[in-house]
Amino acid sequence: MLLTLMEDKDYRAEADQAIQSIQAKQDLKATDYEDAGADEVRYARAMWDEDYESGLHKAHDIADRVKGAELAGYRAWWWFLASVAAGLMKDLKSEKDALQRSASCGVNSGWMHQLLQKRTHEPIPEQVSQNPPNAESLWEVLTKWGWLGPGLKKTSKKCRNV
Amino acid sequence: MGLAGPGFEKNLQEMSERLKDRNHVAYHQGLETLGLCFGATTTRATDQGAPDVIWSFAGDFHLAFEAKTEKGKDSKLSKSDLQEAKGHPEWVRANLCNDPEKAEVETIIISESSSLHQIALPFAGGIFYCAPQKLWQWSQKIAEGLRKLRVRFSGREFAEAVKEFSNEMRNKGLDLDAVKATCLSEPLKKK
Numbered sequence: 001m002l003l004t005l006m007e008d009k010d011y012r013a014e015a016d017q018a019i020q021s022i023q024a025k026q027d028l029k030a031t032d033y034e035d036a037g038a039d040e041v042r043y044a045r046a047m048w049d050e051d052y053e054s055g056l057h058k059a060h061d062i063a064d065r066v067k068g069a070e071l072a073g074y075r076a077w078w079w080f081l082a083s084v085a086a087g088l089m090k091d092l093k094s095e096k097d098a099l100q101r102s103a104s105c106g107v108n109s110g111w112m113h114q115l116l117q118k119r120t121h122e123p124i125p126e127q128v129s130q131n132p133p134n135a136e137s138l139w140e141v142l143t144k145w146g147w148l149g150p151g152l153k154k155t156s157k158k159c160r161n162v
Numbered sequence: 163m164g165l166a167g168p169g170f171e172k173n174l175q176e177m178s179e180r181l182k183d184r185n186h187v188a189y190h191q192g193l194e195t196l197g198l199c200f201g202a203t204t205t206r207a208t209d210q211g212a213p214d215v216i217w218s219f220a221g222d223f224h225l226a227f228e229a230k231t232e233k234g235k236d237s238k239l240s241k242s243d244l245q246e247a248k249g250h251p252e253w254v255r256a257n258l259c260n261d262p263e264k265a266e267v268e269t270i271i272i273s274e275s276s277s278l279h280q281i282a283l284p285f286a287g288g289i290f291y292c293a294p295q296k297l298w299q300w301s302q303k304i305a306e307g308l309r310k311l312r313v314r315f316s317g318r319e320f321a322e323a324v325k326e327f328s329n330e331m332r333n334k335g336l337d338l339d340a341v342k343a344t345c346l347s348e349p350l351k352k353k
Contacts, residue, residue, distance in 0.1 A: 138201030
């Protein structure tokens, strides 16, 4: 079966294309992380020195720099770290802003909303997120119960095409 | 060929069977699974004065269910049934809410009939009613919606798919507004 697949030109072309697209994604991630790496160290140093203002700026820089859907979790994390720095500066406005931005990244937004509520003691404005508040938790349920296997999906598609 | 996760279909099938069962234990289990279908954090409590099942959502919104499914169609809800249900928000606020003062807690009684004993009438305010048949039909629609979501978003990342996923949730009645519209559409106290 392997030999047959290897001799199939269409199959090999499709496989090469798939591998290239993975490679392209990885390159993008690597560059973005590399650029942010230096500022990660600067943030840590600033926080260690209790220079929270610089820490806040560094965290902002990183969160602003990293783009792309696959880095949403990383972006959310840096907005969270920005909120930590702002919190230590007792700058409630900046802290709230950073938490809202973190929540809007769509990763662990439920927890971010809770944190926002606790830190500000104010109800969360509805415009923070246009997504239903139960979107992330429903996604987690589907993940726990099991998505449809990709192999099954692919095979079903092939069967339909035959 | 990859297999569809067996847990998914098993959960939905069990939910369907349990929501048809009038035995309270099975029914509570079915109700709990239905809550999970909306992404709720579910609690099945056995404490005195606690609701049978609670669905908790982000934003400190909670739905407390009292299932009286073992009562027949001709039975009426009694004063003690309603008094029990009336105490549920207090239990939920004390045990499950992040901010007991600001949290929203609603109580729903599930029973074959919404008829009340004459003496129970003054206690019906602030409680909602839902028939088990209605809940079962709703669960079937929701299960179908989940099956479609599961196929459509398989292999995707939440952060990238969240907008599309949210739209599909709304289309399939899986969002919180749809839950509220269904559970809180029928006040027990008739005008």
